[in-house]
Amino acid sequence: MPAGSCSSDVGAMEINANRADFPILQREINGHPLTYLDNAATTQKPRSVIQAITRFYEQHNANVHRAVHTLSEEATALYEDARAKVARFIGAPSARCIVFTRGTTEAINLVAQSWARAHLTAGNEIVLSEMEHHSNIVPWQMVARETGAAIRYARVTPRGLLDRKHFSSLLNKNTRLVALTHTSNVLGTVNPLRDMISEAHDLGAVVLVDGAQGVPRAPVDVAALDCEFLAFSGHKMLAPTGIGVLYAKEHILASMEPVQGGGGMITRVEEAGAEWMEPPWRFEAGTPNIAGAAALATAVDYLTAIGMAEVQAWEASLTEYALAALDQAPGITVFGPRDSLIQSGVIAFNADGVHPHDAAQILDEVGVAVRGGHHCCQLLMRRLGVPAVLRASFSVYNDQGDVERLIGGLERVARVFR
Amino acid sequence: MPAGSCSSDVGAMEINANRADFPILQREINGHPLTYLDNAATTQKPRSVIQAITRFYEQHNANVHRAVHTLSEEATALYEDARAKVARFIGAPSARCIVFTRGTTEAINLVAQSWARAHLTAGNEIVLSEMEHHSNIVPWQMVARETGAAIRYARVTPRGLLDRKHFSSLLNKNTRLVALTHTSNVLGTVNPLRDMISEAHDLGAVVLVDGAQGVPRAPVDVAALDCEFLAFSGHKMLAPTGIGVLYAKEHILASMEPVQGGGGMITRVEEAGAEWMEPPWRFEAGTPNIAGAAALATAVDYLTAIGMAEVQAWEASLTEYALAALDQAPGITVFGPRDSLIQSGVIAFNADGVHPHDAAQILDEVGVAVRGGHHCCQLLMRRLGVPAVLRASFSVYNDQGDVERLIGGLERVARVFR
Amino acid sequence: MDEDKGGLYRAVILEHAKNPRNSGRVENPTLQARASNPLCGDELELTASLEGGILADIRFQVRGCAIVTAAASLMSQVVQGQDLEVARVLGRTFAGVMEGEASDLPADLAALEPLVEVKKHRSRIKCALLPWYALADAEGAGG
Amino acid sequence: MDEDKGGLYRAVILEHAKNPRNSGRVENPTLQARASNPLCGDELELTASLEGGILADIRFQVRGCAIVTAAASLMSQVVQGQDLEVARVLGRTFAGVMEGEASDLPADLAALEPLVEVKKHRSRIKCALLPWYALADAEGAGG
């Protein structure tokens, strides 16, 4: 069980208890213990989540809906209970607001293809930001090309914050949709969404929040945010790959056409056409990732037992510790806010004169897993003026020891390239 | 390990060895051993497949592509090796012909949204059959509505075969696309695809094969079939939920636009637009179901070790045995060909005077899992003149004992409703 | 599991399924509704004659499984002669029990007790509720 | 793992990465190409002067990681003074080794041995091959 009491002055020992829950942390990489700091790409899974998958296949596996036999009833209950649990986790009023998808990317594409294609026309504007992940850019470019809508990008300041004034200046009565990330997957920047959403609403725009990094790192409450859409991925919050979530306000979901057709989303099929089921099932054509949904519920249980406020505090303390250590390290340039109050669990930096891929490779030689590259944020890279950066990102099982091994690895990088 | 030698006179004992590989078969349902005959909905998973998932999360979990650290290299290798293995399994010339999807439904929708939307216009015709699963009907209805193309349905004969002459009569120079199931998920009917595909090709039509039932039950070779597209689902062939396959000829895939945009499918993103990666990655936006793909490779290994010809022979022998037993049972009406030469592992029937849901429920009380309903084939139900049927369907671990327990259960159904 | 006691198909359900009470159509109904569950193919028609707000006669024509047939039969006995609005409240109460929000049947629904077992089978709950949905949706016929 | 021997970053790679041979541009090149790996941000320009089919001079301008820089440097030494078509065949041979189709480097590519370690790291193979892709694609400059 995860440690339950990680208050803001959380000590390494307390949350350390979590490490034992993650079997992969026993692995050695090139003769060194694994120091996994690539959590913004995907997190590791606790034993309980892995067991939830095994349990599903060893005891309950069946297709969902439409069958009366015991296994199918059990599989359906696991799947639909997962929907309800996810709804509670993000403060959604009902399980009917939750569509299961493959991940954040598919969730955003669903909104682009169903909602946006139906609502946007030439003259309309979509507001994004330069810090968006490609998954929150390319779907809008595709829909913009089809509909003739235009895209405006809110600037990122040199400190790595969203330029709040520039954002406001982009909003106008033609703005139909605003799509923003909760937390930058490169800089860790947390955007002041409540405020921005209400500003967008004042102009009649609909708001999608990309929660891929935010939902795993902080309490996220859709009722408080009041966003129309929230997209996030299971695999970045201790759950398996292949399962993700689109939250949408119920009346909006009810107005949307399905994007994929097939089994499980119709009530009636005639030669000439078909009648859709109600949401959310209308949007889940075909056999879904049932085991993935069941295991996502277990991941939510795991995070809830720790407490998302505690997760947030813990990542803030690690971020502070790491920022201080990186500041001490010679020849390291850190990007982004460098302030754990508005930066959540993700740090971008470079070793001067060393290409991020070379640095990441040398870190890997001592078991430190970080990612180097553009992190699916080429617009942000251009704004930062670099082709690529190194990124260290935390999750619940990381501790100060991981940060120390990172710093040790960076000393090694400097020695190799001295 | 599965029994390796199941020749055409395959004995129950030999392939029986497989049962021990499937942990769920140890389960008791309502005090009876599980008799799982709902394999056309989804199959159970052998231990090796479940362990492949566990092993992935305990040892190799990372996101694929774009990172240089060891775990990411390993995860990428598992994912891309799975692609190559799937290609070999269906006789595809290259791994580049294999797109991973959530399942058959998503694979068919991908073709509908990318290929068909670009190629169909008013005046064009799509030929389907009345025995198609909703997943091979509704996507075409959606694209037909958008493009103005018309859909023609090849009739099913009273014996449950595709009316070959009627099919031919539907083909003409306006036929752009033919989409047919390899094996009916209700009647088990196996269509004479080679012949039908070459007839469609003669008129210049492109052919999609719905392999959801066919690929798990018989050797399927895309080079021999010469179809342009083949769609199938992992979860119906011993692999996890949430992973499936679209095979497409390489030059066709190369001509297709992506449907979903996001990370992992672009080479370059600018404010104004993006450049796609080459296929198949162009069609896999976002983090894929990595563990699912790795476990699908293990399922392919398991089936390959048995041999697909042996699987086919085994299911044919069970089908014959079950058809004979159902013929003896009083008050049972069997639908479909009733001939194991053209019927593969799936049998539809009803208990006279008993609603299929009631029969399925009473069978469940003695641990027999069959499905009652329209099986996502409302057009076929109308052709058969029934609202719903019972369906028993086999996989590698079923044996004559399962058939006997089904027959015993049906006697119980008759007693309850006597 | 004994074939005749307990379980979904206890004797009283089977008896109602085989000999549904108030089966057929009311002539010149003043209240009418159809309900269906396309997922199972169940279809049902409710006709009733309403006299001063009272369900003077109510009948069902059902094509469906044993559960929906028995549910319509049992319901017709419960609401026959009841005030329509009272009957609709009873329907909501019963739905609450079947969907797990309330735990016990009130005394005036005691006759429905044999159906409560259905709530253990999520996929069948709609079968037990379908006749009540029809009543909730029923409107004046012919006008 | 020792920092200076073995592994990807053995001394010879680092030495070439820090002091790439034949770095820069050939003036008035008769052969020219750009190659890039947008996934890493690596970019490279090849310029050469071709005299009677012979690569009389070849130079690289690289913005990228140590591997691609060293690979360009090592390659320039191997192909300098070679027949262009022979050099392109060498490139295909090297690609075959790196992609695991062939197992051993032929004698005339022995100088590339330090790069063979890269093949253990799938994500980096393209870095070692990028200069060779540029040579394969190179076309006459200015005309």
Ligand SMILES: Cc1ncc(COP(=O)(O)O)c(C=O)c1O
């Ligand atoms: C901010 C952000 N948005 C979207 C995504 C895409 O998520 P996924 O790949 O799970 O679809 C990611 C992760 O890669 C991300 O960090």
Ligand SMILES: Cc1ncc(COP(=O)(O)O)c(C=O)c1O
């Ligand atoms: C013939 C056929 N086609 C398509 C499907 C849809 O497959 P999935 O639900 O895995 O997408 C199925 C299974 O339900 C099927 O049997």
